[in-house]
Amino acid sequence: MCKSKSYTGIDCFRFIAALLIIAIHTSPLVSFNAMADFILTRVIARVAVPFFLMTSGFFLISRYTRNADRLITFIKNTALIYGAAILIYIPVNIYNGYFRMDNLVPNIIKDIVFDGTMYHLWYLPASAIGVVIAWYMVKKAGYKKALAVSVILYLIGMFGDSWYGIAEKVSVLKSFYGFVFQITDYTRNGIFFVPVFMILGGFIADNNYKFSFKKSMLGFFISFAFMFVEAMMLHHYKLQRHDSMYIFLLPCMFFLFNAVLHFRGKRYVWLRTSSLVIYIIHPMIIVAIRLFSKILHLQELLVENSIVHYIVVCLLSVIFGIAVTILWNKYKPGKPKHISGTDRTYLEINLDNLEHNVKVLRKAMMQNCELMAVVKTEAYGHGAFEISTHLNKMGVRAFAVATIDEGIKLRKYGIDGDILILGYTSIQRASELKKYDLTQTIGDYDYAKALNNQGIIVKVHIKIDTGMHRLGISADDFVEVKRIFSMRNIKVCGIFTHLCCSDSLEEDDVLFTRSQIDRFYGLIDVLEGSGITIPKLHIQSSYGLLNYPYLKCDYIRVGIALYGVLSSPNHKTELELDLRPVLSLKSKVVLIRSVKEGDSVGYGRNFIAERDSRIAILPVGYGDGYPRSLSMENSSIIINRQRVPVIGRICMDSLVVDITDAGEVSVGDTAILIGMDECGGLPAPDVAESYGSISNELLCRMGARMPVVTI
Numbered sequence: 001m002c003k004s005k006s007y008t009g010i011d012c013f014r015f016i017a018a019l020l021i022i023a024i025h026t027s028p029l030v031s032f033n034a035m036a037d038f039i040l041t042r043v044i045a046r047v048a049v050p051f052f053l054m055t056s057g058f059f060l061i062s063r064y065t066r067n068a069d070r071l072i073t074f075i076k077n078t079a080l081i082y083g084a085a086i087l088i089y090i091p092v093n094i095y096n097g098y099f100r101m102d103n104l105v106p107n108i109i110k111d112i113v114f115d116g117t118m119y120h121l122w123y124l125p126a127s128a129i130g131v132v133i134a135w136y137m138v139k140k141a142g143y144k145k146a147l148a149v150s151v152i153l154y155l156i157g158m159f160g161d162s163w164y165g166i167a168e169k170v171s172v173l174k175s176f177y178g179f180v181f182q183i184t185d186y187t188r189n190g191i192f193f194v195p196v197f198m199i200l201g202g203f204i205a206d207n208n209y210k211f212s213f214k215k216s217m218l219g220f221f222i223s224f225a226f227m228f229v230e231a232m233m234l235h236h237y238k239l240q241r242h243d244s245m246y247i248f249l250l251p252c253m254f255f256l257f258n259a260v261l262h263f264r265g266k267r268y269v270w271l272r273t274s275s276l277v278i279y280i281i282h283p284m285i286i287v288a289i290r291l292f293s294k295i296l297h298l299q300e301l302l303v304e305n306s307i308v309h310y311i312v313v314c315l316l317s318v319i320f321g322i323a324v325t326i327l328w329n330k331y332k333p334g335k336p337k338h339i340s341g342t343d344r345t346y347l348e349i350n351l352d353n354l355e356h357n358v359k360v361l362r363k364a365m366m367q368n369c370e371l372m373a374v375v376k377t378e379a380y381g382h383g384a385f386e387i388s389t390h391l392n393k394m395g396v397r398a399f400a401v402a403t404i405d406e407g408i409k410l411r412k413y414g415i416d417g418d419i420l421i422l423g424y425t426s427i428q429r430a431s432e433l434k435k436y437d438l439t440q441t442i443g444d445y446d447y448a449k450a451l452n453n454q455g456i457i458v459k460v461h462i463k464i465d466t467g468m469h470r471l472g473i474s475a476d477d478f479v480e481v482k483r484i485f486s487m488r489n490i491k492v493c494g495i496f497t498h499l500c501c502s503d504s505l506e507e508d509d510v511l512f513t514r515s516q517i518d519r520f521y522g523l524i525d526v527l528e529g530s531g532i533t534i535p536k537l538h539i540q541s542s543y544g545l546l547n548y549p550y551l552k553c554d555y556i557r558v559g560i561a562l563y564g565v566l567s568s569p570n571h572k573t574e575l576e577l578d579l580r581p582v583l584s585l586k587s588k589v590v591l592i593r594s595v596k597e598g599d600s601v602g603y604g605r606n607f608i609a610e611r612d613s614r615i616a617i618l619p620v621g622y623g624d625g626y627p628r629s630l631s632m633e634n635s636s637i638i639i640n641r642q643r644v645p646v647i648g649r650i651c652m653d654s655l656v657v658d659i660t661d662a663g664e665v666s667v668g669d670t671a672i673l674i675g676m677d678e679c680g681g682l683p684a685p686d687v688a689e690s691y692g693s694i695s696n697e698l699l700c701r702m703g704a705r706m707p708v709v710t711i
């Protein structure tokens with residue numbers, strides 16, 4: 001599937017960037033033309049480091065995060081690489097007389113934290129510090145604010161770098177930078193330089209913000225032209241203290257990165273590793289070539305001719321980089337490769353199918369009507385994090401949950417847009433409603449009064465009872481509804497009702513549903529007539545859309561249909577949409593054994609073998625959500641495209657299947673308990689119906705403890 005396409009462009013450009021960085025440190029054109037060398041190494045090559053930083057940001061910084069695990073792994077790996085690089089360069093440091101400098105200890109600390117113990121190593125501590133700043137800013141304040149702050153940091157850095165000549169003339173600034181330069185040699189570091197590029201990378205990843213290749217290239221060339229002029233001007237007036245930060249470097253990188261993203265296809269992991277090795281090792285190669293040519297009297301050829309020097313450094317660095325990569329891949333310490341989570345029992349969530357369903361549902365909806373994704377109960381067991389972050393990235397901006405804690409969780413995952421709580425929330429938690437910008441459903445008048453009396457302004461949707469007789473103010477009580485609109489601390493953003501038999505096309509049910517709809521619109525008319533500005537309206541859930549698609553309203557609260565299934569098999573609906581199931585429940589055979597005729601299997605000796613049999617044990621049970629009552633219903637599951645019967649009682653953590661007639665089955669084989677395969681599979685509605693339930697209930701159970709794997 002196209003999903004698995006990798007960012008070939010990023011892999012390849014890393015390599016190019018590594019060669020550009022070698023150029024910065026060797027000045028390839030200097031023996032021919034100083035200006036040309038300036039342009040190559042101080043302007044063009046300045047895209048290299050920001051590119052590395054944006055790549056890290058692209059894969060790491062996301063406002064959608066469940067925890068800081070990935071951040072911690074990144075910092076640990078960077079620290080390990082940095083530690084190794086420091087050790088590798090100690091001989092060069094000794095050779096350069098590093099350890100003979102004054103104030104050795106403070107200087108070592110300063111170098112380790114900011115400047116690097118070798119000139120190029122600043123990058124490693126900088127990316128570790130920068131990533132923490134970027135990560136927390138995006139998490140706490142969102143992209144807009146994080147970007148604003150990081151651009152300010154960048155500008156502060158820039159005036160201590162390329163634009164220092166200007167800052168120097170203002171005495172306050174001069175003393176400020178004087179102070180900064182006591183702590184760090186350059187402002188190009190983890191605080192001023194790194195965060196903005198990391199955040200830009202993350203921003204591009206999260207927003208699917210992609211210009212066409214043409215536009216990206218156009219943007220790149222225009223910004224590059226400006227950057228060129230900027231650099232030439234600064235150079236001409238000798239304003240540069242250092243030359244890595246230009247104002248136009250920011251748009252330049254934004255467009256360049258967008259352009260590079262267009263190259264998708266094969267993954268070149270070896271290019272990634274070798275680019276890193278090249279980056280770290282090339283200064284060593286430079287020293288080695290100098291020593292070597294001194295001994296062999298080849299300086300004229302290998303050092304003094306800058307272009308030959310550059311090519312030789314590149315060649316040796318690349319050879320070294322590839323060699324280390326090969327060795328590393330062969331002998332790298334550690335863990336055997338496995339996709340985390342799939343070793344026992346897991347939910348496989350197909351995000352392509354989710355996207356497909358959203359498209360199909362949106363198409364079926366009336367114009368100006370928005371999809372409100374119902375993601376209560378861990379998104380019907382699919383994993384609220386995986387589902388809602390993906391929907392948000394797709395542009396879904398309205399969500400519904402059942403409880404305030406589900407709503408808070410979504411906010412902590414980074415979801416933006418409206419989040420409506422469909423159920424009851426204690427009025428004592430009004431401040432949390434406000435803090436997390438959640439919208440509360442008002443289900444009765446007294447509740448509205450009590451909530452209003454909390455003195456905290458909260459957004460609400462009023463729920464109208466038109467016949468379900470659950471939560472909801474009666475459609476006849478328009479005086480009460482009207483009063484809620486005038487409550488001081490209650491901001492009514494929506495008004496809705498819920499249909500109780502919209503899934504049925506029986507005549508009585510259709511009549512009842514029509515009466516519900518009429519009562520709702522009747523109330524709206526009265527409210528409008530009495531001068532109230534009508535907020536957002538919504539009526540339908542999944543079946544409401546499928547059977548009554550033409551109602552005029554602002555939202556449709558779609559739950560089960562979003563997950564690509566109906567509640568029961570063979571449900572007839574007015575609209576028949578091509579919905580695709582998102583969830584599969586899969587497990588692994590962990591043990592195969594034989595039982596003799598007459599042996600029993602499982603609790604209660606419920607199953608007695610009628611013949612000598614082969615049985616397989618699967619590590620999945622009702623503790624994972626797979627209903628125990630299925631054991632009484634001759635249920636079956638699929639292993640290697642064959643249905644095999646579940647025998648004995650389903651336990652909390654395991655179940656047993658009879659594989660006597662199933663041919664080849666081995667330990668480690670994957671079993672499908674819910675989900676489709678080439679031969680039809682086991683759709684959730686069928687499994688649910690077989691124990692007398694509906695797919696909504698079956699799926700909700702899955703949120704208990706299983707890992708979610710997205711494909």
Ligand SMILES: *Cc1c(COP(=O)(O)O)cnc(C)c1O
Nearest residue numbers: 374422498541542557558559560
């Ligand atoms: C759960 C729920 C929905 C979603 O229903 P589906 O049938 O799954 O689409 C819609 N509205 C309310 C009020 C709900 O509680």
